[in-house]
Amino acid sequence: MAEIPKAYEPQEVEKHWNQYWLNNSCFRANPDSAKPAYSIVIPPPNVTGILHLGHVLNNTLQDVLARIAGMKGFETLWLPGTDHAGIATQVVVEKTLRAEGLTKHDLGREKFIERVWEWKEKHGGIIIEQLKKLGCSCDWARERFTMDAEYSRSVTETFIDLYNKGLIYRGKRMVNWCPVSMTALSDEEVSMKTLADTMYYFKVEIAENPGTFLTIATTRPETIPGDSGIAVNPKDKRYAEFIGKHAIRPLPHKLPPEEKLIPIVPAEHVEFEFGTGVLKVTPAHDKTDFEIGKQHGLDFIEVINANATMNRRAGKDLENLDRDQARVCAWDLLEKLGAAVKKEPYEHNVGFSERADVPVEPRLSEQWFLKYPSQDKARQAVVNGDIRFYPDRWAKVFNHWMENIQDWCISRQLWWGHRIPIWYRDDEIRCQAESPGDGWTQDPDVLDTWFSSWLWPFATMDEQTQRKFYPTSVLVTAPEILFFWVARMIMAGFEYTGEKPFSHVYLTGIVRDKLGRKMSKSLGNSPDPLDLIDKYGADALRFGVMRSAPLGQDVLFDEQHVELGRNFCNKLWNVCRFRQLQGETVKSQINPDLLTSDDKWILARLDAAIAELNTALNEYRFTESTHILYRFFWSEYCDWYVEAAKSALYNDDQDRKHNTLAVIDFILSTTLRLFHPFLPFITEELWQDMGYNKSCDKDRGDESIVTAPWPEWISAEFKTRFGIDRTNHDFAAQKYELVTQARNLRRETNIPSNKKIRFVFKPRAHWPQEESASFKLLLNAEPLEINPEFNPPKGTPTTLSPLGELYMPLEGVIDVEAEKARLTKEIEKIKTEISKVEQRLANPAFMEKAPAHVREENLKRKTDWQSKLDHAQSVMNHLCE
RNA sequence: GCGCGCUUAGCUCAGUGGUAGAGCAUUACCUUCACACGGUAGGGGUCGCAGGUUCAAGUCCUGCAGCGCGCACCA
Numbered sequence: 001m002a003e004i005p006k007a008y009e010p011q012e013v014e015k016h017w018n019q020y021w022l023n024n025s026c027f028r029a030n031p032d033s034a035k036p037a038y039s040i041v042i043p044p045p046n047v048t049g050i051l052h053l054g055h056v057l058n059n060t061l062q063d064v065l066a067r068i069a070g071m072k073g074f075e076t077l078w079l080p081g082t083d084h085a086g087i088a089t090q091v092v093v094e095k096t097l098r099a100e101g102l103t104k105h106d107l108g109r110e111k112f113i114e115r116v117w118e119w120k121e122k123h124g125g126i127i128i129e130q131l132k133k134l135g136c137s138c139d140w141a142r143e144r145f146t147m148d149a150e151y152s153r154s155v156t157e158t159f160i161d162l163y164n165k166g167l168i169y170r171g172k173r174m175v176n177w178c179p180v181s182m183t184a185l186s187d188e189e190v191s192m193k194t195l196a197d198t199m200y201y202f203k204v205e206i207a208e209n210p211g212t213f214l215t216i217a218t219t220r221p222e223t224i225p226g227d228s229g230i231a232v233n234p235k236d237k238r239y240a241e242f243i244g245k246h247a248i249r250p251l252p253h254k255l256p257p258e259e260k261l262i263p264i265v266p267a268e269h270v271e272f273e274f275g276t277g278v279l280k281v282t283p284a285h286d287k288t289d290f291e292i293g294k295q296h297g298l299d300f301i302e303v304i305n306a307n308a309t310m311n312r313r314a315g316k317d318l319e320n321l322d323r324d325q326a327r328v329c330a331w332d333l334l335e336k337l338g339a340a341v342k343k344e345p346y347e348h349n350v351g352f353s354e355r356a357d358v359p360v361e362p363r364l365s366e367q368w369f370l371k372y373p374s375q376d377k378a379r380q381a382v383v384n385g386d387i388r389f390y391p392d393r394w395a396k397v398f399n400h401w402m403e404n405i406q407d408w409c410i411s412r413q414l415w416w417g418h419r420i421p422i423w424y425r426d427d428e429i430r431c432q433a434e435s436p437g438d439g440w441t442q443d444p445d446v447l448d449t450w451f452s453s454w455l456w457p458f459a460t461m462d463e464q465t466q467r468k469f470y471p472t473s474v475l476v477t478a479p480e481i482l483f484f485w486v487a488r489m490i491m492a493g494f495e496y497t498g499e500k501p502f503s504h505v506y507l508t509g510i511v512r513d514k515l516g517r518k519m520s521k522s523l524g525n526s527p528d529p530l531d532l533i534d535k536y537g538a539d540a541l542r543f544g545v546m547r548s549a550p551l552g553q554d555v556l557f558d559e560q561h562v563e564l565g566r567n568f569c570n571k572l573w574n575v576c577r578f579r580q581l582q583g584e585t586v587k588s589q590i591n592p593d594l595l596t597s598d599d600k601w602i603l604a605r606l607d608a609a610i611a612e613l614n615t616a617l618n619e620y621r622f623t624e625s626t627h628i629l630y631r632f633f634w635s636e637y638c639d640w641y642v643e644a645a646k647s648a649l650y651n652d653d654q655d656r657k658h659n660t661l662a663v664i665d666f667i668l669s670t671t672l673r674l675f676h677p678f679l680p681f682i683t684e685e686l687w688q689d690m691g692y693n694k695s696c697d698k699d700r701g702d703e704s705i706v707t708a709p710w711p712e713w714i715s716a717e718f719k720t721r722f723g724i725d726r727t728n729h730d731f732a733a734q735k736y737e738l739v740t741q742a743r744n745l746r747r748e749t750n751i752p753s754n755k756k757i758r759f760v761f762k763p764r765a766h767w768p769q770e771e772s773a774s775f776k777l778l779l780n781a782e783p784l785e786i787n788p789e790f791n792p793p794k795g796t797p798t799t800l801s802p803l804g805e806l807y808m809p810l811e812g813v814i815d816v817e818a819e820k821a822r823l824t825k826e827i828e829k830i831k832t833e834i835s836k837v838e839q840r841l842a843n844p845a846f847m848e849k850a851p852a853h854v855r856e857e858n859l860k861r862k863t864d865w866q867s868k869l870d871h872a873q874s875v876m877n878h879l880c881e
Numbered sequence: 882g883c884g885c886g887c888u889u890a891g892c893u894c895a896g897u898g899g900u901a902g903a904g905c906a907u908u909a910c911c912u913u914c915a916c917a918c919g920g921u922a923g924g925g926g927u928c929g930c931a932g933g934u935u936c937a938a939g940u941c942c943u944g945c946a947g948c949g950c951g952c953a954c955c956a
Contacts (some may be wrong), residue, residue: 006915006916007916007918008916008918192952192953192954199956216956217955217956218956219956220956231956269955270955270956271955271956273955274955274956275955275956276956278956279955279956280956281956282956286956288954288955288956289956348954348955348956349953349954391886393885393886394885396884396885397884397885397951397952400883400884400885400951400952401951401952404952404953479950479951482951510950514892514893516949547904548893548894548904553886553887553894554949554950556892556893556894558892558893558905560893560904560905560906561893561904561905563905563918564904564905564918566918567916567918567919568918569918570916570918570919571915571916571918571919573915573916573918574915574916574918574919575915575916576915577915577916578915578916579915580915581914581915623894623895624895627895627903627904630903630904631903635903638915638916639920642915643920740921740922743921743922744921744922744923746910746921746922747909747910747921747922747923748922748923750910751910752910752911753910753911753913753920753921753922754910754911754912754913754920754921755911780913833900836900837900840899840936840937843936843937844936845935845936845937846936846937847936848936849935849936849937850899850936850937851899853899854899854936854937857899857900858899858900861900
């Protein structure tokens with residue numbers, strides 16, 4: 001056993017164990033195993049993606065769950081993979097083409113797709129490699145890609161099935177069109193943004209009443225050439241008389257007069273108060289106008305091209321202008337024509353394409369739509385708790401969306417993706433995977449990427465794997481894709497497997513910077529996780545993120561959290577190093593007869609930590625889990641037990657020393673296992689270094705910590721045999737409390753903590769001889785006298801505990817005034833506490849109605865404070881004599 | 882507009898009716914033979930506001946305010 005270095009250096013350690021785990025196939029899932037199954041499918045990251053902190057959070061959580069399940073004896077599958085990210089990937093590859101002076105049209109569809117595959121082979125594995133660096137325990141042999149041949153077959157078959165069920169249909173509808181990506185989008189891919197915009201007011205003349213004008217408010221004057229009607233509310237007395245008449249549309253102005261006439265129609269939804277109460281109707285470029293247009297048989301005049309430039313029908317002046325330029329130009333024209341009335345600043349919400357970050361253009365086009373299958377089953381599963389959300393408030397959000405569900409626009413005008421299995425010949429249409437033969441042409445569109453990822457939980461598994469691992473246990477993902485992905489997977493699951501795809505859905509928070517802003521490339525506030533791993537280690541990054549990611553809350557990322565993780569790893573490292581310096585691991589049993597109160601106390605604390613940890617983890621309270629571990633390990637084990645144990649370790653009594661080492665090994669080997677899911681690398685390293693891979697029995701260890709058993713509660717039998725009970729626990733706790741008070745005395749009397757001084761302890765009851773050693777060490781006393789008859793000199797600083805009185809006799813002159821001041825302060829504090837308790841006890845209603853244990857607790861509190869007061873007061877009196 | 886959250890120490894957050902907590906930051910002391918990526922002891926909170934229920938409210942109820950998110954949307 002080589003001595004380990006003073007500071008933990010994660011880089012080599014992490015590389016080494018990653019390789020070891022992979023070489024030994026530690027994470028291979030065996031579908032033939034007799035063990036119960038636990039499974040997770042990874043939310044497939046975008047194949048163009050690189051690891052960001054959101055991935056770190058999300059995948060660390062999954063890794064923790066997967067590793068715990070493995071240690072608990074489940075046959076565990078964590079299935080990794082990526083999705084083909086239609087738009088994003090196509091955009092990336094088009095960019096590389098542009099660098100060569102080419103467009104995708106120069107290559108043609110087939111060649112272009114070849115290029116995408118080339119790109120994917122070269123760069124698509126990056127994020128998978130990054131996940132490995134993070135320590136993810138995925139079954140890498142099962143990595144899947146949504147464009148894999150087998151997976152693609154499932155996608156195509158699903159389309160055909162839904163088509164045959166009549167749930168997929170084609171329709172010419174108003175869709176969300178992204179003029180940059182040049183494709184239709186689903187409603188979910190549009191997000192509203194508030195814009196500081198302009199409201200333009202212009203007037204139109206009534207053809208039948210020359211000289212009478214209506215003023216119209218609009219934010220989009222460039223669409224005036226596309227207007228084919230004017231709508232007013234029939235109940236609006238100001239305008240009702242004009243219904244049925246015609247207005248003269250001002251743009252384009254060089255048309256024959258009869259082509260400028262547009263009818264004035266009634267529409268209930270036009271509001272009196274809004275704008276002028278007169279609405280221009282552009283049925284080809286606005287969703288609500290489309291409905292009005294259909295209702296009144298208005299013309300559908302398209303004036304905007306797919307790329308958001310204006311076309312010929314917009315008029316010579318606007319033609320070829322971009323929609324934004326056209327807006328300015330149209331207003332100029334209105335001013336020249338004398339039709340402009342006024343413009344004013346106006347704030348409103350506009351739908352943006354999430355992918356390209358430009359305003360969506362509502363556009364009339366032929367698209368494929370899906371009526372969602374298995375809606376009722378999906379809703380029911382969540383309502384009756386078959387599928388549970390963590391935190392559960394997301395169930396409400398899910399329900400709300402399901403209740404207002406709209407048909408899904410699934411066609412995309414892209415080349416990269418699953419091509420729609422629809423074939424045309426003249427007027428004939430067929431839905432099938434392969435071409436029906438000569439003369440048939442396939443629909444040019446591909447399917448929305450989510451139309452493939454909604455099959456992910458089962459399309460990634462062959463039949464045998466599904467039998468063992470489907471439905472999966474839990475899905476861990478971001479709330480942003482609750483509708484995009486989670487809800488759709490539930491419906492697909494029921495439709496195609498007859499079962500839910502997962503039992504639990506854990507929704508993470510969003511990772512933000514420490515100012516609460518979303519991570520974004522343009523803000524430059526998004527640290528590269530790989531840099532953090534290089535600097536601090538993957539374990540530190542994982543622990544830091546976990547420790548600051550409470551359930552249901554966003555995560556404010558601060559590099560300090562990672563630093564804390566690193567410090568923690570270093571502490572773990574050093575306390576193990578300390579153990580190593582005490583000599584070889586001895587495979588010896590703990591002897592109950594040699595246990596001190598310190599030993600019993602730390603075993604009891606461990607038991608409590610395990611219990612709390614398991615409860616927290618069952619409810620997915622990860623942050624709390626890390627806090628429990630942190631507290632136990634640092635504040636209890638390191639701060640108190642290790643320090644107390646030094647008295648035995650530095651002693652000549654070999655039996656006691658060995659027994660202490662046995663306790664330490666018991667605690668450490670258990671603690672390392674508890675930490676392993678959170679800190680996989682350092683715990684494996686220490687597990688091997690410390691020799692626990694060899695020295696622990698099967699019920700407490702294994703060759704690798706990955707397969708070592710998860711610590712369950714310490715058994716009642718163990719506790720009885722080792723005397724781990726309330727009395728022993730409280731004795732040690734009171735001893736530590738007394739030590740803290742004594743250290744406080746030192747500080748208040750300006751005695752440095754490293755100076756050994758004389759203490760005299762006057763125990764209240766029998767004081768076991770073996771308790772003195774650790775007490776003395778913790779006090780840094782030289783000597784520590786145990787003297788039940790001690791009669792302190794006047795003014796000796798002292799403190800009281802249920803165990804007895806502790807005195808710190810000072811050599812030389814005692815500063816009486818300082819001591820008086822200290823006591824006065826203390827007495828003040830005690831009196832406040834007493835009056836609080838007395839107030840409560842004096843209340844007859846409290847004495848009558850409060851439960852007995854609360855009453856007793858308060859009575860005891862009062863007695864305790866009272867004896868402290870008596871003690872302090874008598875010292876004070878003595879001092880004043 | 883509808884819905885869902887949040888508001889506790891300087892900061893970030895725990896705290897499901899019974900003595901207000903953690904980490905960071907801060908103050909003082911300590912370079913003590915595991916660790917300065919460390920140790921010891923402190924200071925710091927009328928728990929957003931106003932009512933109510935209760936013997937007892939940070940915790941339950943009502944109202945209000947501020948912040949955030951989701952959905953919908955009016956040109």
